[in-house]
Amino acid sequence: MSWSPKSADAVAALFERRVAPVHDLAEQAGAVADACHGMALRFHRGGKLVVFGNGGPSTDAQHVAVEFVHPVIVGKRALPAISLTADVATLTGVANRVGLAEVFAHQIRFLAEPADIALGISADGGCENVRRGLETARDLGLLTIALTGGDGGAIAATPGLDHVLVARSADPLVVKEVHVTTYHILWELVHVFFEHPGVLAPEVAS
Numbered sequence: 170m171s172w173s174p175k176s177a178d179a180v181a182a183l184f185e186r187r188v189a190p191v192h193d194l195a196e197q198a199g200a201v202a203d204a205c206h207g208m209a210l211r212f213h214r215g216g217k218l219v220v221f222g223n224g225g226p227s228t229d230a231q232h233v234a235v236e237f238v239h240p241v242i243v244g245k246r247a248l249p250a251i252s253l254t255a256d257v258a259t260l261t262g263v264a265n266r267v268g269l270a271e272v273f274a275h276q277i278r279f280l281a282e283p284a285d286i287a288l289g290i291s292a293d294g295g296c297e298n299v300r301r302g303l304e305t306a307r308d309l310g311l312l313t314i315a316l317t318g319g320d321g322g323a324i325a326a327t328p329g330l331d332h333v334l335v336a337r338s339a340d341p342l343v344v345k346e347v348h349v350t351t352y353h354i355l356w357e358l359v360h361v362f363f364e365h366p367g368v369l370a371p372e373v374a375s
Contacts, residue, residue, distance in 0.1 A: 294322020
């Protein structure tokens with residue numbers, strides 16, 4: 170198969186499609202920092218991170234959880250986190266008995282505490298079970314963070330969520346790529362707060 174300049178143009182166009190959403194994420198720097206600050210406070214108070222999503226975002230949920238529990242960077246503080254997508258028996262049992270829309274909300278009611286953090290991930294912002302999970306977390310007093318895409322969907326419009334971060338792209342692949350970048354930034358900045366406890370004073374003392 171021969172290579173042509175058109176192939177390079179196609180690749181360049183694919184990269185260009187990713188530029189605007191990443192720039193938009195950078196413009197949300199204040200919102201991202203606020204979310205990280207809230208997460209650091211909850212971790213310091215003894216809370217844990219509870220993460221959930223469907224399909225690809227279900228594996229993102231597991232990715233996020235392991236990043237916090239077993240940091241890839243040696244020497245970084247391990248922090249408590251669980252994914253609500255890892256236990257197939259629980260997922261299928263709840264889905265069979267009360268329906269797929271309740272699989273995350275049900276687990277949050279029985280596994281989460283008010284001091285915890287709920288992170289719901291949905292590429293289009295339209296996942297009913299993610300929305301219900303975040304609503305349940307909100308009602309129980311957890312810190313709520315939503316990662317969505319496109320125009321944010323129903324999740325972004327949900328009243329009372331603490332932080333909503335939107336990857337503004339109509340391409341679900343690009344949205345998921347921006348989500349990976351976003352939760353890596355969340356992880357990194359949470360650790361920055363812990364490494365500079367004065368930033369959180371008087372909440373955090375070294």
